[in-house]
Amino acid sequence: MLEFRDVTFSYSDADIIKKLSLNFVNNRVTAIVGPSGCGKSTIFKLISGLIKPSSGGIKTDFYRDAISYVFQDYRLLPWFNVYENIAVGLARSGGSRSDKDGLINSALCLVNMSSCSAMYPFQLSGGMQQRVGLARALVSKPELLLMDEPFSAVDGQTRQLLVEEFKQLKDELSMTTLIATHQFQDVIDLADQVVLLSSSPSTCLKVINVQSYIEHSGERALCDEMWKTLKSHVDSTFKHVTT
Ligand SMILES: Nc1ncnc2c1ncn2[C@@H]1O[C@H](COP(=O)(O)OP(=O)(O)OP(=O)(O)O)[C@@H](O)[C@H]1O
Ligand SMILES: [Mg+2]
Secondary structure, three states: OEEEEEEEEEEOOEEEEEEEEEEEOOOOEEEEEOOOOOOHHHHHHHHOOOOOOOEEEEEEOOOHHHEEEEOOOOOOOOOOOHHHHHHHHHOOOOOOHHHHHHHHHHHHHHOOOHHHOOOOHHHOOHHHHHHHHHHHHHOOOOOEEEEEOOOOOOOHHHHHHHHHHHHHHHHHOOOEEEEEOOOHHHHHHHOOEEEEEOOOOEOEEEEEEHHHHHHHHOHHHHHHHHHHHHHHHHHHHHHHHHO
């Protein structure tokens, strides 16, 4: 269970999120879409306990150790190689060394990085680093997975492979997943529901049940609906930044 109840969060005096109430469905994928700077990463930081709400509450029964976070900026440790960076995701779990070795090797395989396990982050492209970040989050088989723009740096074909692998994995594990993204295609490919956020101070504009919307009206209509809902907010953010 994961629920936001009237959550407000401010940095100094500026409200970033305002009275946000959301219900994330267990074992389902929720996509969070909204203009740049609206507070998507802030929502993830609140859920993982890195920051606390200024008011309102977050109700959850996920233990901290059961939550994995794929950071928008990868955050690999530069002094560890690929294998060791993925092992960080198992640092707090039990099990024998050979069990852990097996899990790390399958995570490496999942993101197609097996041949790079001895390389260091400075030797990797952005997309490769992002895949290591994904493997580090998945290696512990989390109950709650927070993915912050997880495919933003990977090429289109690799993204397609990762999406297919991820879909299989989420069916195997019972995992509640939140994915912050700007890509409508991520919503179509992965999400059960999508939360559309306004520009900051962020409120919920609309929640759409993705699969039933697609069944009734098609993918094109879903994209049109999302764009119609978000356009004025993206416009205002853009004007705010450029003026
Ligand atoms: N440590 C901080 N101190 C002050 N303001 C911050 C801090 N971190 C983020 N912000 C501000 O909070 C707002 C929301 O940031 P956040 O990173 O959550 O946006 P986002 O929706 O994830 O954007 P993007 O799509 O570009 O990743 C932005 O205006 C940002 O400048
Ligand atoms: Mg962000």
